[in-house]
Amino acid sequence: xxxxxxxxxxxxxxxxxxxxxxxxxxxxxxxxxxxxxxxxxxxxxxxxxxxxxxxxxxxxxxxxxxxxxxxxxxxxxxxxxxxxxxxxxxxxxxxxxxxxxxxxxxxxxxxxxxxxxxxxxxxxxxxxxxxxxxxxxxxxxxxxxxxxxxxxxxxxxxxxxxxxxxxxxxxxxxxxxxxxxxxxxxxxxxxxxxxxxxxxxxxxxxxxxxxxxxxxxxxxxxxxxxxxxxxxxxxxxxxxxxxxxxxxxxxxxxxxxxxxxxxxxxxxxxxxxxxxxxxxxxxxxxxxxxxxxxxxxxxxxxxxxxxxxxxxxxxxxxxxxxxxxxxxxxxxxxxxxxxxxxxxxxxxxxxxxxxxxxxxxxxxxxxxxxxxxx
Numbered sequence: 204x205x206x207x208x209x210x211x212x213x214x215x216x217x218x219x220x221x222x223x224x225x226x227x228x229x230x231x232x233x234x235x236x237x238x239x240x241x242x243x244x245x246x247x248x249x250x251x252x253x254x255x256x257x258x259x260x261x262x263x264x265x266x267x268x269x270x271x272x273x274x275x276x277x278x279x280x281x282x283x284x285x286x287x288x289x290x291x292x293x294x295x296x297x298x299x300x301x302x303x304x305x306x307x308x309x310x311x312x313x314x315x316x317x318x319x320x321x322x323x324x325x326x327x328x329x330x331x332x333x334x335x336x337x338x339x340x341x342x343x344x345x346x347x348x349x350x351x352x353x354x355x356x357x358x359x360x361x362x363x364x365x366x367x368x369x370x371x372x373x374x375x376x377x378x379x380x381x382x383x384x385x386x387x388x389x390x391x392x393x394x395x396x397x398x399x400x401x402x403x404x405x406x407x408x409x410x411x412x413x414x415x416x417x418x419x420x421x422x423x424x425x426x427x428x429x430x431x432x433x434x435x436x437x438x439x440x441x442x443x444x445x446x447x448x449x450x451x452x453x454x455x456x457x458x459x460x461x462x463x464x465x466x467x468x469x470x471x472x473x474x475x476x477x478x479x480x481x482x483x484x485x486x487x488x489x490x491x492x493x494x495x496x497x498x499x500x501x502x503x504x505x506x507x508x509x510x511x512x513x514x515x516x517x518x519x520x521x522x523x524x525x526x527x528x529x530x531x532x533x534x535x536x537x538x539x540x541x542x543x544x545x546x547x548x549x550x551x552x553x554x555x556x557x558x559x560x561x562x563x564x565x566x567x568x569x570x571x572x573x574x575x576x577x
Contacts (some may be wrong), residue, residue, distance in 0.1 A: 204232060204552065205230070205231045205232020205233075205552055205553075205554065205555050206231050206232060206549065206552040207228055207231040207232040207233040208232035208233075209232075209234075210228070210232070210233040210234065210292045210293065210384075211233070211234050211236070211290060211291045211292050211293070212225055212228055212229070212233045212234065212235040212236065212291060212292065212293040212294075212295065213236055213238065213287045213288055213290075213291035213293070213294040213295070214235050214236060214237045214238060214268065214295055215238050215284075215294065215295065215296040215297075215298070215303070215308070216295050216296055216297040216325065217239070217244045217245055217246070217297065218244070218245055218246060218297070218369070219246070219264060219340070219366055219369040219370070219373070220297060220325045220369040220370070220372040220373040220376065220398075220400070221295050221296065221297045221325050221373065221376070222237075222244070222246075222264045222265055222373075223264045223369070223370060223373035223374075224295060224323075224325075224373040224374070224376040224377045224380070225237070225268065225295055226264050226265060226266060226267065226268070227373070227374075227377050227545065227547075228293070228377065228380070229266070229267035229268055229558075230266075230267055230545040230554040230555065230556070231545075231547075231552075231554060231555075232552070232555060233293070234269075235267065235268040235269070236268070236269050236271060236287060236291075236566075236570055237265065237268040237269065237270045237271070237561065238271055238273055238284060238287070239270055239271070239272050239273070239563060239564070240272065240273070240274065240275075241272050241273075241274050243272070243563040244261060244265070246258060246260045246261040246264070246265075247261045247563070249261070254540070257560075261560060262540055262542065262560045263542060263543065265560040265561065266537050266540070266542055266556065266558060266559060266560050267537070267555070267556065267557060267558045268558065268560070268561055269558070269561060269565070269566035269569070269570060270561035270562065270563055270564055270565050270566055270567070271283070271564060271566060271567040271570045271571070272563055272564035272567055275306045275308075281306055281307075283570075283571060283574060284306070284308060285306075285307055285308065286574045287570070287574060288308055288313045288316075288317065288320070289313070289316050289317045290317075290574060291317070291320060292319065292320070292321065292384070293320070293321045293322075293323065293380055293384070294308075294313060294320055294321075294322045294323070295322075295323040295324075295325070295376065295380070296308075296322075296323070296324055296325070297324070297325040297326065297338070299326070299334065299335070299337075300324070300326055300329075300330035300334040301330075301334070310322040310324070310395040314393065314395075317393075318392055318393065319387055319391065319392060319393045320393040321380055321383040321384055321387060321393045321394065321396065322393065322394075322395045322396065323376050323379060323380050323383075323395075323396040323397075323398065324395070324396070324397050324398070325338075325372055325373075325376055325398050325399070325400075326338055326397070326398075326399045326400070327339065327342065327343065327399060327400050327401065328399055328400070328401050329397070329399045329401070329402070330397060333399070333401070338399070338400050340366035340367070340368050340369045340400065341362055341366075343368045343400040343401055343404050344362050344363060344367070344368065344404070345360075345362075346401065347368070347401060347404035347405060347408065348408065348411070348422075349362075349363065349367070349368075349404065349408065350362055351422075351423070351424065352408075352411060352422055352423070352424055352425075353424065354424050354426070355424065355426045356423070356424050356425060356426055358424075360424065367407070368400045368403055368404045368407065369400065371403045371404070371406075371407045372398050372399070372400050372403040375398045375403050375406075376396065376398045379396040379398060380396060383396055410430075410431070414430075428483075430480075431476075431480060432448075432449070432450060432476060432480065433449075433476075433479045433480045433483040433486065433487075434447045434448065434449055434458075434479075434483075434486075434487070434490060435447075435448050435449070435450070437516060438487075438490055438491055438494055439491055439494065439495065440494045440495065440497060440498055440499040440502055441494075441495055441496065441497055441498050441499075442498045442499055443498075443499050443515075443516075444499065444516055445494070445499040445502055445503060445513055445514070445515060445516075446513055446514040446515075446516065447490070447494075447506070447511070447512075447513050448511070448512040448513060449476075449479075449511070449512075450512070451476065452468070452474070452475055452476060454510070454511055454512065455468060455473070455476075455479065456468045457509045457510050457511050458490075458506065458509075458511045460509065461502075461505050461506055461509045461511060462490070462493045462494070463493070464489070464493060467489070472485060472486070473486055499515055500515070503515060531544075532544055535556045536556075537556045537557070537558065537559045538558075538559035539559070540559040540560060542556075
């Protein structure tokens with residue numbers, strides 16, 4: 204039994220941030236009821252890629268859930284939705300702010316009948332002046348400043364390769380839900396949690412956000428370079444690039460030992476991290492010249508053995524292969540649908556994988572019967 208066993212989650216969210224959050228909760232034992240419009244979650248049609256005619260986008264964030272299709276404009280379906288909200292411990296939604304009020308599914312109305320409800324709303328830009336803005340991850344990557352940091356210094360800004368702030372907001376929502384449940388255990392009442400993509404983005408920009416807020420520095424694109432560390436980027440070898448990282452002076456000394464550059468750490472230009480960062484233009488060619496003598500796999504083996512962080516630049520299949528080699532078991536199969544293992548490991552209450560991603564309204568009859576009984 205998972206640590207959230209017995210918890211009922213009414214999932215009125217769609218696309219990515221909300222469904223990702225509810226899948227994390229479902230993996231940990233929560234009973235998640237995925238409420239979909241008659242047309243289904245948008246991601247069911249986001250293809251390619253596909254598996255057996257189903258979008259893998261949808262499959263990747265909807266396991267361990269039961270699906271019911273409800274048209275909230277139809278009185279009978281709306282009654283089912285409202286009964287589900289009264290029965291739930293958690294309700295999560297990502298409608299535009301106020302969008303559920305006309306259905307009696309807003310926080311105030313639901314909490315009047317269900318005061319213990321933990322009600323989580325995910326928006327793009329909050330419920331105030333930004334309420335009318337649509338919440339697309341790409342918009343937030345642009346507005347937050349992330350794209351200004353991504354790409355070559357002299358090239359155009361780029362989006363991240365994933366919807367990074369949707370995922371971040373989903374994780375923030377999950378943290379908020381668990382904290383609110385803890386509060387409910389102590390005080391008996393639920394509360395309304397609000398998470399928005401822009402705030403998640405500004406928090407997730409971490410050192411860059413702090414550099415601006417605390418230091419008045421507006422960062423800029425540096426390609427693969429790091430503003431505060433060197434080396435901390437891909438460096439060329441005899442047959443391709445290798446990520447080389449020295450996060451402290453000790454790691455730099457180890458790097459120099461493996462590269463047979465024993466005197467380099469004594470050079471005052473390179474002795475400490477701030478020195479190396481200030482003199483990266485002088486240090487980089489020295490390292491590149493030495494790394495060019497051997498292949499990236501040879502350097503990877505020897506540098507890692509010496510305690511110097513480094514990495515080949517894999518495609519995703521390479522990342523899964525290494526995780527498998529390390530015994531992390533990155534893939535789980537539910538039914539006949541493979542998916543990515545929940546990243547959290549518990550010593551006593553491990554994640555469970557019981558239900559494959561549901562077909563649209565697959566459990567509608569079952570959920571209606573359950574609500575009638577309760």
